Amino acid sequence: MALNYLASISHYVPELILCLTMAGLILIESAYDRGVKGSAKGMMYWGAYLGLLCSFVYLFKALGTEPLQIFTRSIVIDSFGTLAKMIMVLGTAGAIFLGRQSLDIYEEVKSEFVILTIGVLIGGMLLVSANNMLLFYIGIETLSILSYVMASLKKNDERSSEAGLKYSLYGGVTAGLMLFGMSHIFGVLGTIQFTEIIPAMAALTKAQALVLMPAFLLFFVGIGYKIACVPFHMWSPDVYEGSPLPVTNFFSIVPKIAGIVAFVRVTNTFFGGDASIVRETWVVLLMIASALTMTVGNVAAIGQRSVKRMLAYSSISHAGVMMLGVLVIDDLGARAILFYAVTYLFMTLAAFFITSFVQDHYGNDHFERFNGLMKKHPLMSIVMVIVMFSLAGLPPLSGFVAKFNILAAVVSKKYYVLAVIAALNSVVSLYYYMKVVRLMVFKDAESDEPVKGFIFSNQVVITVIALPVLLLGVFWEKLIVIAGGAKIFLQ
Amino acid sequence: MISLNGYLIISFCLFLAGMTVMIARKNIIAILLGVELILNAAALNFAAYTRFVNQNLDGHVMSLFIIVIAAAEAAVGLAIVIRFFQIKETIHIDDATELQS
Numbered sequence: 149m150a151l152n153y154l155a156s157i158s159h160y161v162p163e164l165i166l167c168l169t170m171a172g173l174i175l176i177e178s179a180y181d182r183g184v185k186g187s188a189k190g191m192m193y194w195g196a197y198l199g200l201l202c203s204f205v206y207l208f209k210a211l212g213t214e215p216l217q218i219f220t221r222s223i224v225i226d227s228f229g230t231l232a233k234m235i236m237v238l239g240t241a242g243a244i245f246l247g248r249q250s251l252d253i254y255e256e257v258k259s260e261f262v263i264l265t266i267g268v269l270i271g272g273m274l275l276v277s278a279n280n281m282l283l284f285y286i287g288i289e290t291l292s293i294l295s296y297v298m299a300s301l302k303k304n305d306e307r308s309s310e311a312g313l314k315y316s317l318y319g320g321v322t323a324g325l326m327l328f329g330m331s332h333i334f335g336v337l338g339t340i341q342f343t344e345i346i347p348a349m350a351a352l353t354k355a356q357a358l359v360l361m362p363a364f365l366l367f368f369v370g371i372g373y374k375i376a377c378v379p380f381h382m383w384s385p386d387v388y389e390g391s392p393l394p395v396t397n398f399f400s401i402v403p404k405i406a407g408i409v410a411f412v413r414v415t416n417t418f419f420g421g422d423a424s425i426v427r428e429t430w431v432v433l434l435m436i437a438s439a440l441t442m443t444v445g446n447v448a449a450i451g452q453r454s455v456k457r458m459l460a461y462s463s464i465s466h467a468g469v470m471m472l473g474v475l476v477i478d479d480l481g482a483r484a485i486l487f488y489a490v491t492y493l494f495m496t497l498a499a500f501f502i503t504s505f506v507q508d509h510y511g512n513d514h515f516e517r518f519n520g521l522m523k524k525h526p527l528m529s530i531v532m533v534i535v536m537f538s539l540a541g542l543p544p545l546s547g548f549v550a551k552f553n554i555l556a557a558v559v560s561k562k563y564y565v566l567a568v569i570a571a572l573n574s575v576v577s578l579y580y581y582m583k584v585v586r587l588m589v590f591k592d593a594e595s596d597e598p599v600k601g602f603i604f605s606n607q608v609v610i611t612v613i614a615l616p617v618l619l620l621g622v623f624w625e626k627l628i629v630i631a632g633g634a635k636i637f638l639q
Numbered sequence: 640m641i642s643l644n645g646y647l648i649i650s651f652c653l654f655l656a657g658m659t660v661m662i663a664r665k666n667i668i669a670i671l672l673g674v675e676l677i678l679n680a681a682a683l684n685f686a687a688y689t690r691f692v693n694q695n696l697d698g699h700v701m702s703l704f705i706i707v708i709a710a711a712e713a714a715v716g717l718a719i720v721i722r723f724f725q726i727k728e729t730i731h732i733d734d735a736t737e738l739q740s
Binding site: 281282285286289292293296297300303304306307309310311312313314316317319320321323324325327328330331332334335338339340386389390 | 657671680681684687693700701704711716722726732735
């Protein structure tokens with residue numbers, strides 16, 4: 149169902165609230181000069197939280213309503229996108245909380261960090277609800293361009309500006325390749341509207357469809373870059389390492405989930421039709437890419453010294469697992485991805501929070517810094533242990549349920565080899581996750597001095613974030629039902 | 640009158656030129672120029688396909704948006720390059736070696 153412009157706006161409230169929040173924050177930031185900025189800081193954060201909360205409430209209200217195409221069918225509001233947006237809003241709130249505490253971002257650019265995160269969030273929301281190629285491109289570029297700035301937020305740091313440089317060069321190239329692919333898809337199919345692509349593809353002869361394959365490949369480059377799948381992952385470890393830690397935390401949640409969710413939508417709207425040679429080729433391509441992504445991410449994570457870089461590689465391999473849910477091209481896969489995204493959000497947030505406070509205390513985040521944390525901060529160590537087990541996918545934690553769902557979707561399509569590869573990767577990942585646990589529990593600390601960041605309020609927040617990791621492992625039915633009800637709008 | 644094939648060949652040449660520049664040149668500014676060439680190839684494709692294949696405005700709108708967003712991307716990219724230059728006093732891509740494991 150299509151709506152006119154005025155009626156469309158009432159369905160676009162969450163994004164509009166965030167746009168207003170961002171504009172308001174820019175005004176607040178420019179209204180105070182450096183001297184009194186301390187008082188403006190609180191206002192910045194509370195303004196941001198308020199905007200995110202309002203947006204979240206409106207998204208929650210929109211959950212489960214009939215799918216709608218708004219703004220002359222360029223944007224689709226369906227439960228699938230809405231649930232993904234809710235996950236991203238939560239991730240942004242977590243990143244802002246960490247950004248306020250972290251010493252890794254200079255004090256004078258903290259307000260910029262808040263503004264930029266909300267900007268990236270708006271881009272991500274555009275991307276997951278895009279219903280034609282134009283909006284898809286705008287979404288991906290809003291997401292990327294602001295991310296380049298965030299990566300080089302530590303202005304005088306050599307590594308940070310190099311991270312921004314690499315990110316922007318890779319990003320520009322892949323965006324160009326994606327557009328070139330899009331232009332040929334548009335030329336052959338005669339439409340940029342996602343909903344019209346399946347009928348247009350059905351009308352093509354086999355030879356014409358094969359000619360389209362290179363164009364789809366180029367299109368895949370653009371998305372593959374955003375979710376850092378092999379072979380377009382080269383930028384990812386460098387950017388994740390060079391950026392300040394709260395930015396890394398943000399990058400491994402919001403752009404990644406937005407990319408995966410948009411990928412699911414694109415794959416379903418392009419290839420959701422009858423089995424064809426193009427669809428088969430696409431699935432084989434994704435199989436190779438996802439198997440490589442899982443393996444490369446895991447193998448590279450083993451040798452790392454820095455926990456942040458280890459988490460960056462592990463987020464690459466998690467993207468590989470999520471891609472398994474993309475390549476099955478059905479509702480089961482979409483449901484598994486949404487569930488995975490929720491658990492991934494909480495696990496990543498908790499792991500990065502703890503790493504950040506340890507890093508702020510010791511000045512670096514090498515594995516040895518976790519030595520003997522169990523004696524000094526038992527609660528935080530237990531949370532870290534739970535999160536690490538869950539990231540590795542051990543029962544009875546939520547990471548296991550998430551992986552199990554993905555594997556169930558894969559097995560139902562009879563891709564047994566992929567399921568075996570994913571299970572083996574889970575075992576490999578256990579090695580480096582256990583390394584953190586082993587150091588925390590069995591090694592002696594260098595000093596008895598408690599970590600400064602773990603004050604009472606932070607411990608409460610980290611524990612609350614980690615609770616869903618534990619609870620969703622046992623009480624997962626409810627979330628599965630919600631995620632299963634969040635269908636993708638096809639036509 | 641130039642046919643659709645003429646436009647497609649030109650845009651493909653632009654695309655190849657852009658790729659070559661990105662792979663062969665080591666100067667960061669030159670790489671950014673190569674990106675612009677690729678984006679222009681895509682924009683030209685969109686305009687040509689709209690003119691010859693389907694007569695609605697979709698392709699024209701795409702081309703306009705590509706121009707605008709390319710400008711935004713170039714602005715941010717150049718700002719980062721300036722930052723990089725101030726720190727390292729070079730814009731040679733091979734000197735960006737801090738972040739290699």
